[in-house]
Amino acid sequence: MKPTSRVLRPRAVAFAALSLALACQAQRQRTPAEEVNWLVSHGRYEEAVKQAAELAQADSDDPQRAELWRMASAAWRLENGRRLTFRDQDVEALAEFEAALELAPDAPQVRAWVSATLDKLAGRWVDRAIAAHAGDDLEEAVRCYELALGYRPDDRLANDGLARALLQINYRRGMGEAYYERGVKALSDFWLEQAAHHFSSTLKYDENDRAELRRTQTATLRAENRVLIAIDLEEAGQYAAARNEYRIATLFDPAHAEALAGLERTRIEERATEFLREADRRMLKGEFDAAQKALDEGEALTQRQQVSFAAERERLVDARLNARYEAVRTIESDHRYEEAIAAYEELLAQTPQGFYKDAIARRDSLVDSVQRAQAAYDEALTTEDLARRVSLLRQVMLVHPEFRDTRERLAKAEAELAASQAPTDG
Numbered sequence: 001m002k003p004t005s006r007v008l009r010p011r012a013v014a015f016a017a018l019s020l021a022l023a024c025q026a027q028r029q030r031t032p033a034e035e036v037n038w039l040v041s042h043g044r045y046e047e048a049v050k051q052a053a054e055l056a057q058a059d060s061d062d063p064q065r066a067e068l069w070r071m072a073s074a075a076w077r078l079e080n081g082r083r084l085t086f087r088d089q090d091v092e093a094l095a096e097f098e099a100a101l102e103l104a105p106d107a108p109q110v111r112a113w114v115s116a117t118l119d120k121l122a123g124r125w126v127d128r129a130i131a132a133h134a135g136d137d138l139e140e141a142v143r144c145y146e147l148a149l150g151y152r153p154d155d156r157l158a159n160d161g162l163a164r165a166l167l168q169i170n171y172r173r174g175m176g177e178a179y180y181e182r183g184v185k186a187l188s189d190f191w192l193e194q195a196a197h198h199f200s201s202t203l204k205y206d207e208n209d210r211a212e213l214r215r216t217q218t219a220t221l222r223a224e225n226r227v228l229i230a231i232d233l234e235e236a237g238q239y240a241a242a243r244n245e246y247r248i249a250t251l252f253d254p255a256h257a258e259a260l261a262g263l264e265r266t267r268i269e270e271r272a273t274e275f276l277r278e279a280d281r282r283m284l285k286g287e288f289d290a291a292q293k294a295l296d297e298g299e300a301l302t303q304r305q306q307v308s309f310a311a312e313r314e315r316l317v318d319a320r321l322n323a324r325y326e327a328v329r330t331i332e333s334d335h336r337y338e339e340a341i342a343a344y345e346e347l348l349a350q351t352p353q354g355f356y357k358d359a360i361a362r363r364d365s366l367v368d369s370v371q372r373a374q375a376a377y378d379e380a381l382t383t384e385d386l387a388r389r390v391s392l393l394r395q396v397m398l399v400h401p402e403f404r405d406t407r408e409r410l411a412k413a414e415a416e417l418a419a420s421q422a423p424t425d426g
Contacts, residue, residue: 373400
């Protein structure tokens with residue numbers, strides 16, 4: 001065996017050397033375009049893009065070189081997207097796939113990845129929406145359904161779930177059981193109509209146009225039905241409920257002009273209503289300037305709620321006056337009568353009618369108390385009769401406990417009176 005091995009070994013070495021030489025020669029013989037394609041096929045995308053870009057820059061008038069760079073860039077973007085989607089970074093992956101699609105719009109594999117990623121993202125948000133819906137968090141369910149529809153506008157589960165969630169929200173806003181039952185039936189009929197259309201399209205290709213026409217007509221009629229409900233709600237001032245109905249109408253007929261106009265109109269009115277609620281919250285907290293700002297911003301938006309804003313402004317005026325009135329009452333309770341009189345005067349000057357609650361009566365009563373206290377105090381300062389002085393100062397304390405230095409003068413007068421009445425040693 002050993003002699004044989006010695007004979008074969010030089011041949012093996014020679015064959016290996018020949019193979020290497022041929023490989024090197026083949027590599028040397030690759031054109032720049034072939035080199036780029038070779039790099040792409042071996043997963044070296046960044047190198048491929050770099051070389052393709054250099055070729056295109058070297059001869060910008062050569063369409064083949066521009067095409068080479070475009071396809072290499074598309075392959076690089078596609079690979080980036082695949083890596084991202086395998087890590088469940090699907091939003092970022094979709095951006096890469098869409099960039100690849102712009103570069104290679106006719107590439108079926110790119111379209112396939114875009115479609116699959118859209119399905120994955122829509123499915124993820126539908127799953128979250130269903131979980132929120134099951135947990136009775138309707139607002140969150142609506143948000144998630146709408147995000148799903150942003151990826152797949154024709155997603156059946158998202159459309160159905162969104163419509164039902166909107167119906168439930170309206171039902172909870174007092175629309176009633178009959179409303180909800182009619183709404184669910186209309187939705188069920190609509191989805192059944194869609195299903196029937198799909199079946200007919202699959203089994204009876206010659207009836208496609210007719211089935212599509214019937215489906216479109218039915219959808220338009222159902223959209224108009226929801227629009228009529230929305231208009232009634234809008235007229236009743238229930239703008240959030242009306243907006244939900246318009247949204248359901250657009251699920252039936254996305255191009256329904258009246259539904260779209262109503263959707264925008266009620267969106268604005270709903271926003272104005274939010275400012276009304278914000279003003280109310282601010283008033284309850286005594287934040288009157290913030291309430292005024294909310295009313296100003298909301299009134300600039302609304303086209304239908306001017307009366308509500310006018311009423312809220314009157315409430316704000318009354319809330320300001322009431323807060324001021326209570327503050328003056330506190331001053332009065334603290335026996336700071338002169339300060340309270342001035343505050344009542346200021347309050348009455350701010351009222352449109354010139355009066356507010358019993359502010360006038362309270363002011364006049366305080367004025368009388370101050371005048372009587374002043375008269376008794378002045379007499380107490382001038383009398384030489386200690387008993388009379390003590391009596392007068394006690395009168396002052398009764399009508400105005402914090403009048404000037406009455407408390408100190410009374411204590412002094414009472415001490416002097418007591419000393420003068422004390423028996424002397426005989």
